[in-house]
Amino acid sequence: MRPLKIFLASLGFRRSVLGVTPPLGIMYIAAYLRQKLNVEIRIVNQKISNMPNDELVKQAKEFGADVVGLSMLTTNAYSLPYITSNLKVALPDALIVIGGPHVSALGAKSLEDNLADVAVPYEGELAFEALINAYLGGGDMADVPGIFRRTEDGVVTNPGIIPFVEDVDSFPFPAYDLIDLKAYWKVNAMTLLTHMKYVSLFSSRGCPFKCVYCHRIFGDKFRMHSAQRVVEEMKFCVKKYGVDNFEFVDDIFNHDKKRLFEICELIGKLGPKVGLSFPNGLRVDELNESSINALTDAGMYYCSCPLESGSPRIQKLIGKNLNIRKYLENVEYIASKRIFTYGFVMMGFPTETEEDLKQTMEISCMSRLHAASFYTLTPFPNTKIYDIALKNNPAKLRNINYNDNEYSHIKFNLADVPDEMLFYYQRKANRDFYMNPYRIARILRDLPQTQRLPLFIPEYLKRLSKGIFG
Numbered sequence: 001m002r003p004l005k006i007f008l009a010s011l012g013f014r015r016s017v018l019g020v021t022p023p024l025g026i027m028y029i030a031a032y033l034r035q036k037l038n039v040e041i042r043i044v045n046q047k048i049s050n051m052p053n054d055e056l057v058k059q060a061k062e063f064g065a066d067v068v069g070l071s072m073l074t075t076n077a078y079s080l081p082y083i084t085s086n087l088k089v090a091l092p093d094a095l096i097v098i099g100g101p102h103v104s105a106l107g108a109k110s111l112e113d114n115l116a117d118v119a120v121p122y123e124g125e126l127a128f129e130a131l132i133n134a135y136l137g138g139g140d141m142a143d144v145p146g147i148f149r150r151t152e153d154g155v156v157t158n159p160g161i162i163p164f165v166e167d168v169d170s171f172p173f174p175a176y177d178l179i180d181l182k183a184y185w186k187v188n189a190m191t192l193l194t195h196m197k198y199v200s201l202f203s204s205r206g207c208p209f210k211c212v213y214c215h216r217i218f219g220d221k222f223r224m225h226s227a228q229r230v231v232e233e234m235k236f237c238v239k240k241y242g243v244d245n246f247e248f249v250d251d252i253f254n255h256d257k258k259r260l261f262e263i264c265e266l267i268g269k270l271g272p273k274v275g276l277s278f279p280n281g282l283r284v285d286e287l288n289e290s291s292i293n294a295l296t297d298a299g300m301y302y303c304s305c306p307l308e309s310g311s312p313r314i315q316k317l318i319g320k321n322l323n324i325r326k327y328l329e330n331v332e333y334i335a336s337k338r339i340f341t342y343g344f345v346m347m348g349f350p351t352e353t354e355e356d357l358k359q360t361m362e363i364s365c366m367s368r369l370h371a372a373s374f375y376t377l378t379p380f381p382n383t384k385i386y387d388i389a390l391k392n393n394p395a396k397l398r399n400i401n402y403n404d405n406e407y408s409h410i411k412f413n414l415a416d417v418p419d420e421m422l423f424y425y426q427r428k429a430n431r432d433f434y435m436n437p438y439r440i441a442r443i444l445r446d447l448p449q450t451q452r453l454p455l456f457i458p459e460y461l462k463r464l465s466k467g468i469f470g
């Protein structure tokens, strides 16, 4: 029997300096499906070449796809209506499945403005397998729990929830062979560095914390790849692709302290020296000097340090409950090792006052962070912060447009201060934070690829002028 042809695409366009990472979600799904079923899979990441939508549809048709799986963030979902209606013309018999963070956020609504047949929220491997078995006649799509289906009577939500896989080591390595890894080495990675032979690793799934702005796509139970498995994957990438850099994009890599030390020890035995970066995935107040030493010895050179808010009241409100004193101490210690530290800060939380904004700015400026981004809170559906905003101020949610939004350009304001004040504090934070000769000297000393700094000046100027020109 000929293999079932599955075309998997990650949607969206690359804009400005934003990074493009290998599409791990569909790479994991591809590896899993080909282990379980007789399938031939092609992967396309629209962002890597800014492939036009028509070209994407053409490639799916040329491939002769029986099933098309589309993956996307909410900010990238705006092309779904166009892509799915053209796929329906090009491949009238193909099953179109959508998944990824957007479906986890919007649920059944993700099928409303487009022609996809099925939508899968949360972890995708088991559900996709069950769907394909049903498509091939070995079951009924109505029996796959927790998915959304288009039927003659409209969109139906199947009862139950898709189970999360407990033993994540049972997943094969993501399908590196189905992407052109070298293409990712020519564009900015999530660290915004480039020209590194790197891969992204997602070494654990799920997070037990309860930040109100977060989806927790992988549930609230921390499920981790074993240290052996993580380093085995690294070894595989080193040997097969000549990789010498690893970007961890976990939700909370350091949640299991024992595993952190084991991974670092095993990396030490890997042979060639590798670089480690954490553009995501470290909860800084859960680190201590010995874990920081272990990560540094293992090769860490870049570490993002999410603060979100410097106001203890807001920390409580958003459920992050960061220990700010410990955060500052740890940032200082990490930075003292000349590891580039990058702070993530958010402004515009519901009920946030001028006093809270000032506190956030002061904590950021007094920290030893090398760099920081002062973002605007964006409430995504299916998060608690969205429900809070809906209750406190529904009018503010009415005009939200997620399309193509990215980081600094977002202008929502759910705080208790006028827009002018919120944007004023974002501009001031950007000014006061960076206009510090010691910080500038440390950036120049510790940032890998300092020669690329001029590329970020336009972005910085946009941030410095946010709200001034409308």
Ligand code: B12
Residues within 6 Å of the ligand: 010, 012, 018, 019, 020, 021, 022, 023, 024, 025, 026, 028, 029, 068, 069, 070, 071, 072, 073, 074, 075, 076, 097, 098, 099, 100, 101, 102, 105, 120, 122, 123, 124, 125, 128, 190, 202, 213, 214, 215, 216, 217, 249, 250, 251, 280, 378, 380, 404, 405, 406, 407, 408
């Ligand atoms: C790497 C990353 C990025 C990268 C690239 C992401 C990408 N794929 O394009 C960069 C740096 C560019 C980025 C940017 C942003 N990001 Co980001 N990012 C991540 C991060 C840290 C890891 C992604 C990853 O590789 N996960 C691992 C893989 C295995 O998971 P996955 O892709 O979700 O896939 C699984 C399921 O979703 C599902 N699945 C996925 N695709 C499909 C397809 C089908 C057909 C099926 C059936 C199932 C399925 O199965 C997969 C395996 O189980 C996640 C956090 C997280 N926990 O995932 C946030 C996350 C995806 N980002 C998020 C956000 C908000 C953003 C920004 C919008 C931030 C901002 N305000 O500017 C920007 C987007 C800007 C833009 N315009 O594009 C949110 C998404 C929310 C949403 N509703 O879309 C997340 C979930 C963080 C969070 N906890 O809220 N991000």
Ligand code: SF4
Residues within 6 Å of the ligand: 207, 208, 209, 210, 211, 214, 215, 216, 251, 252, 283, 320
């Ligand atoms: S620590 Fe990170 S992944 Fe966990 S709930 Fe908070 S934002 Fe989400």
